Amino acid sequence: MKSEQILSPAAPTAEQVAKGRRTLVLLFLVCLAPVLAAYGAFYVWRPSAQASYGKVVSPPVALPVATLKTLDGAPLVEGIRGKWTLAVRAPSACDPACQQELYYTRQIRTITGANMDRVARLWVFDDARQPEAKLLADHPGLLVVSDPALASAVGPAGQIALIDPRGNLMMRFPENAEPKGIVKDLQKLLKYSR
Incomplete structure (x- = not known):
């Protein structure tokens, strides 16, 4: 029987940490975008009250x-x-x-x-x-x-x-x-x- 080696996980590199943070920020923004759009549509952008030309x-x-x-x-x-x-x-x-x-x-x-x-x-x-x-x-x-x-x-x-x-x-x-x-x-x- 071979002796099993127990490998410890390698510490992430600085590049992997930066990539993970970018992914997390992007995911946060994608989830936040509909909330911001709804807020803008309700409070900022107001369609005109008149639906007719005349x-x-x-x-x-x-x-x-x-x-x-x-x-x-x-x-x-x-x-x-x-x-x-x-x-x-x-x-x-x-x-x-x-x-x-x-x-x-x-x-x-x-x-x-x-x-x-x-x-x-x-x-x-x-x-x-x-x-x-x-x-x-x-x-x-x-x-x-x-x-x-x-x-x-x-x-x-x-x-x-x-x-x-x-x-x-x-x-x-x-x-x-x-x-x-x-x-x-x-x-x-x-x-x-x-």
Whole structure:
């Protein structure tokens, strides 16, 4: 029988000690990172409270649409009942900014695709003049109303407003609004209001 040698463990080298410490620090940091990220997300980085592009009108404003008629004589309430309506307030002598807003509302409605029939467009003005026939021909399906009370309720010229399917003003978009922001808000509303 051979005699067994009992080997004592060799003392770690300085390099092994340094490598072990680095590993321990790295492991500590990996475990600490989620805690620091959660703390930062809760106390430091605050997402904005507004999830929509447009400004929500709270409480919604009931619009005086029950007795109004469009320029072609149809009841306005029939044109907007059950639809999300993009409303533009601009004078009947539509300047280039007004024409741009009407164009945006037409394009936004088109972008909604399968939900196009759930979206209406409305042009409101408070003077008694007739808009240009060519402009109206460029915007088929546009509801046009001349009424000072409705115009003031919709809001200032230069902003697109959104009317809910019950005829309440519920959102206003900023002046010179980005159509992408309006589309995003409208698509959310169409999705969740089936």
